[in-house]
Amino acid sequence: MTIEELEQIVESVRAENAKFDYEVNVCMDLACASQGSEKLRDALVKAAEASGKKVMVRRTGCMGPCSAGPLVRVDPEEILYSHVNADHAGAIVSSLGGEPVPSLQCDLNEHFDKQVRVVLENAGHIDPEKIDDYISCDGYKALMLALMEMTPNGVIHRITESGLRGRGGGGYPTGLKWSTVAKAGGNLKYVVCNGDEGDPGAFMDRSVMEGDPHRVIEGMAIAAYAVGASKGFIYVRAEYPVAVARLTTALREARRRGLLGSNIGGTTFGFDVEIRLGAGAFVCGEETALLASIEGRRGTPKPRPPYPAVSGLWGKPTLINNVETYANIAPIVRNGGKWFANMGSERSKGTKVFALTGKIANTGLIEVPLGIKLWEIIDVIGGGVPGGHKLKAVQTGGPSGGCIPAEMLGLGVSYDALMAAGSIMGSGGMIVMDDTSCMVNVARFFVEFCMTESCGKCIPCRAGTAQMYTLLSRFCDGTGTMDDLELLEDLCLTVKEASLCGLGQTAPNPVLSTLKYFRNEYIEHIVNKRCPAGVCNIQAPVEVLA
């Protein structure tokens, strides 16, 4: 495969597409598929054949606003239809070339206008199982560019210049991580992609892997070239069977095209990727636990240092990044570091994908430039809280994150601002809560999650989260005391400071942040035995007869 051959593929795809007058794109991502987009596509194909019009029906990855699904977009007019089912296929096909179907058309301009799509640029536009579709959207151009025209150090320099920070949650500068692995000695190094997305309410990485798998593979290949690795692993949780299937297809196609394997692009660079499945442990998203799991051992974290960059898989230097981080690499290499650094805020560059869920009108996947105000995400992109309810808080960062109260909607979303507010960016889950949510109960939910997902290796996390859960349950059932609250705060501090890995160190965050902003709700539960949101089932105290 050379740049010329890539261009030939682009030409042939264009020639093929030019045979059609209309493109009907059907979102086949999980949310739409669960509402029958598979049947819809078949109906559209049938209707198109019957109509005699030159229509290409294409299945695509997630288009974004899942709550409006199943979604269909007609190109080149870019008309978006929502809540489409198989019965609408005839109407859509017969409208082609004329006026759009008014009853299905949806107005999500505000939803899309504030978004900037880098990671999701192809999502909803290409068939994830066709490598040629990806290539026709500048796919693998960045890899070829890197191999033909750039030195490994040049690639790292470009990534450093872009200011990209790890999208898995920690926000570690990606360029710095790459240069550390590049400098590590030895001729055997590994590149690992962390696709063990496990936060409740988060599905960014799944959508990327399902909707645009080649983007991840290309990012990994560029990373391998930059750090001098020859072997890669994608660690995907087994709960994502579609992602696994799409990645498997993508890897096979990439090998067939000579974009993986030995002598890629006619150079001496060789790289291949293997998929490893996670068996359902949240803690395996922690890098040292993930590496242990790839090696076939029990997925428990190890104290760092040594960092994986020095001693990772089988003791070899290992670069480990998140799915979304790799998905950013190809556009950065193609467009330059400065292009990326121009987006975002002072210390958080670029864009970030968020999974917007909870009590909000437009749930789904969004991509916004960092630094965007929280209210813009909630009120403009998300369409506000439905049902006449009042926004109470936004939970970011999953079980490691915290709750940001409605009063702080002016906050610019960036790594540092969220940290300062007592939450974290995390991998990008954003759960919107209205006045029907009890914050004590929310804290208990996340602590319960951490308790059941703790690996059990270190004491503060294993026993600490269990005790935190017991104390929070007391508040929820009305038996808690002010002494319990003091004890809980004390415990949170030890779990936070003394736990071995990130899971334990951040497990108290939902408690600490709700205590910071919604302390009165705790007091209400303890002193007045009352749940202001009416969620907790507090029984009236039984009168003891004398």
Next chain:
Amino acid sequence: MSDPVEVKTLIIDEQEVSALRGQTILDVARENDINIPTLCHMEGLGDIGACRLCLVEIKGSNKLLPACVATVFEGMEVSTNTERLRKHRRTILELLFAERNHICSVCVANGHCEFQALGQELGLTHIRLPYRNPELTVDASLERFTVDHNRCILCMRCVRVCAEIEGAHIWDVMGRGINSIVITDLHDEWGHSACTRCGKCVQVCPTGALFDKSKVGSDHPKYPDFLPFLNLMREAQ
């Protein structure tokens, strides 16, 4: 790599000490009679940094580091006994005491228990946390030894000594989080496992979780000191 025999100087609790490159803070501290409490650490076994009792403060960093695995660097200033650390250590011990059924007065290891001794050393007078009182089993299927999960603190010494020293690896961990438990083979009875009956796990167990049946009702001191000696003899061969 540069010369491996490079000597470092550092300060532990305001005392200037010297160390070799690659030595852990715990090693250096103990060489200099500075006591750092430990539970999962055992001389002769690989360290896992799990019990978090040996956490120390390093000047210039807000992060606490486990002394058993953190290595020294030139000019580092370590504090091993600050109020912050003592508080965390007491809470950790409290968490352990409340986790399972640790009743010293009826325990076979009473008076010879590292866990009990640590509680006394750190001035643990009472437990603020609710006791969890889990229902756990006792496996007495092996003729000589018994495992009482009620006394287990999951320090993994048995797992490590069996895998690393005896080479049998019959001990391992099952389950997650608060439901973790040590098992023999694939959760078979100990008596029906591939156990070699060497008894190393009993000697290294810091509590009364693993004990010799013949010692029930009498004193049950344990002798883990064989380990470094055994390692030394093996290295000499």
